Amino acid sequence: MTKIAPPTIPTDSYGVLFRDKHESEFDDVAEQVRRIGYGILDSGYSIKELKHLSEAFNLTRTNYIQSYGEMRLRSAKEFHTIRAPLTHGDPVFVRLATNEKLLNVVRRLIIGKFILNQQNGIINPPQKNYNQGAWHRDLPYQHYISNSPLAVNALFCVDDFTFENGSTFVLPATHKTPNYPSESYIRRNALQIKAKAGQYILLDCMIFHSGGFNATNAERRAVNHVYTIPYFKQQINLPDLLRHADLNQNQKEIFGFDFQEFTSIDNYLNGRPR
Numbered sequence: 001m002t003k004i005a006p007p008t009i010p011t012d013s014y015g016v017l018f019r020d021k022h023e024s025e026f027d028d029v030a031e032q033v034r035r036i037g038y039g040i041l042d043s044g045y046s047i048k049e050l051k052h053l054s055e056a057f058n059l060t061r062t063n064y065i066q067s068y069g070e071m072r073l074r075s076a077k078e079f080h081t082i083r084a085p086l087t088h089g090d091p092v093f094v095r096l097a098t099n100e101k102l103l104n105v106v107r108r109l110i111i112g113k114f115i116l117n118q119q120n121g122i123i124n125p126p127q128k129n130y131n132q133g134a135w136h137r138d139l140p141y142q143h144y145i146s147n148s149p150l151a152v153n154a155l156f157c158v159d160d161f162t163f164e165n166g167s168t169f170v171l172p173a174t175h176k177t178p179n180y181p182s183e184s185y186i187r188r189n190a191l192q193i194k195a196k197a198g199q200y201i202l203l204d205c206m207i208f209h210s211g212g213f214n215a216t217n218a219e220r221r222a223v224n225h226v227y228t229i230p231y232f233k234q235q236i237n238l239p240d241l242l243r244h245a246d247l248n249q250n251q252k253e254i255f256g257f258d259f260q261e262f263t264s265i266d267n268y269l270n271g272r273p274r
């Protein structure tokens with residue numbers, strides 16, 4: 001039988017004045033997000049830390065449902081979401097949002113300062129439709145594009161993300177064009193990402209993406225993080241809720257303490273550097 005040689009990828013180029021550089025895994029992931037809209041990054045957590053995270057997720061969820069009530073959450077279509085888990089007490093969620101490897105990639109993507117706009121625990125329930133199971137951007141209703149990302153989503157996989165349990169679908173490069181694509185584009189280009197528990201799926205927030213149908217008997221859990229330039233308002237005022245938390249200066253900056261609206265002209269003037 002004749003063997004077919006694998007295609008050889010050309011390595012030469014010509015007519016190139018500018019090129020991206022690859023000095024670390026962070027450059028690789030950032031380039032993927034910039035060019036095709038998504039990439040995968042290992043968080044670096046140990047098995048023990050991942051186990052703790054999984055338990056913290058479940059406990060935070062139980063307390064959340066107790067605090068806000070199942071009926072109320074269901075009627076607001078919020079039963080499969082935990083809003084701002086980093087404000088509920090377990091420091092593991094603060095660490096998840098300020099993971100140094102993750103911030104190294106976000107720094108490469110959002111030019112200048114950025115803040116955490118929102119953190120949500122999300123649950124894709126088995127054998128059911130759920131609120132993230134439809135194509136959307138993470139800046140919904142926005143139909144513009146920017147030449148560098150204004151917002152980045154880091155979806156932390158608490159469980160393995162598989163084809164069977166409805167892992168995230170993406171429409172590659174749709175962060176490059178303002179409109180929602182045609183059905184034909186979707187049919188030809190939609191692809192489903194596979195990722196392991198402990199990895200972050202990074203998305204340019206303008207890429208269209210969707211959760212898939214979870215055909216297994218177990219939930220698929222994740223924690224999403226949206227980082228934005230500081231000019232976008234947060235979903236929930238994190239500095240207010242974290243006022244008494246034990247945070248270092250770097251964490252405070254990422255959670256938006258330095259970028260709050262001034263409540264008066266006096267406050268504004270007092271906040272100006274001397």
Ligand SMILES: O=C(O)CCC(=O)C(=O)O
Nearest residue numbers: 124132167168210211224
């Ligand atoms: O559940 C998923 O895989 C998708 C989550 C999602 O759409 C989001 O975080 O915006």
